[in-house]
């Protein structure tokens with residue numbers, strides 16, 4: 130049976146010895162290349178791949194997809210693009226920490242020291258209202274650790290207006306009950322009063338949790354209890370502010386900040402490191418020394434602790450004068466328009482300057498809309514822009530592809546011009 134495809138399958142060692150694959154074998158683990166060869170052989174066996182195309186198929190699998198994206202969507206903290214783009218200071222810190230780094234060593238004495246004390250110091254320098262701070266893997270872990278360490282297996286009192294789903298089907302209440310805490314819901318969806326909390330308190334109460342409903346806004350006949358009133362009930366109060374705004378920001382008047390919640394008397398405030406704070410994925414606990422020390426000593430803290438890369442990038446972010454997220458938030462519309470005009474002037478073809486609107490994103494500040502400027506081009510350019518290196522992600526508006534310059538780092542304007550030249554035919 131000379132036509133049986135099994136006789137045509139090139140042998141694995143022959144393929145691996147093909148000189149065209151020598152570059153791939155120098156940069157990719159041999160087992161991975163072998164896996165790609167086997168997959169291609171399988172396709173030859175089933176008759177869907179030409180035996181002569183095996184090497185090319187392997188080379189194609191070895192072509193890396195771009196890990197760099199220019200964000201032209203106008204969504205500042207874009208969840209699908211890894212949330213906050215890091216400051217240059219944080220990128221350099223990642224590079225340094227990638228090797229050996231004194232993570233738990235005091236270089237002055239040569240003895241073992243506390244893990245990454247610089248991050249705690251930086252947090253306390255930025256938020257003077259906090260007595261102590263702790264960093265964990267993400268914002269959800271911070272809420273979990275704060276509530277579990279304060280409430281143990283006892284009651285966590287939460288308003289029904291704050292039982293939120295933070296995205297991707299992930300519900301905060303379900304997370305909290307995984308460690309044995311019992312949720313006691315008070316109030317109604319739209320209104321919760323101080324009396325509702327007071328009536329729910331008992332000797333079984335572990336803490337009150339106040340959650341910022343970050344990704345939606347309620348208006349009309351609504352009421353919620355501010356932190357400074359909750360603390361009068363004399364049980365520990367945990368406030369999850371979500372976004373990582375450490376101190377108030379004029380562009381975000383309705384966004385709660387860590388300093389404000391602590392001044393109001395919260396025992397622990399929790400937030401993310403990679404939303405408005407503009408750093409790497411991380412969760413932060415800030416608060417009074419007793420409750421934070423309790424969280425640090427809780428067995429869960431070990432399971433939730435971040436790695437050296439996150440700690441290094443977070444410390445550098447906290448010390449940096451500003452972050453890309455803040456620069457994007459405050460960028461001036463006229464400056465953005467000038468950048469758009471400068472870019473359009475360098476391009477042939479149908480690229481026009483346009484007005485557009487940016488948002489904060491990351492499930493935060495849903496009511497904030499920022500007037501912005503960018504470039505509009507033919508919708509057909511979008512897939513070509515996405516397949517470049519760096520990839521460019523735009524937004525589709527009517528039948529045009531729009532690149533909002535607010536979320537493009539000015540340093541990337543040159544790369545954007547090159548990507549547009551490649552994707553937009555002249556004429």
Ligand SMILES: *Cc1c(COP(=O)(O)O)cnc(C)c1O
Nearest residue numbers: 267268269295341343370371401
């Ligand atoms: C985003 C968010 C979280 C979860 O934080 P992650 O860093 O995504 O784990 C928790 N609570 C609120 C209010 C949030 O906005």
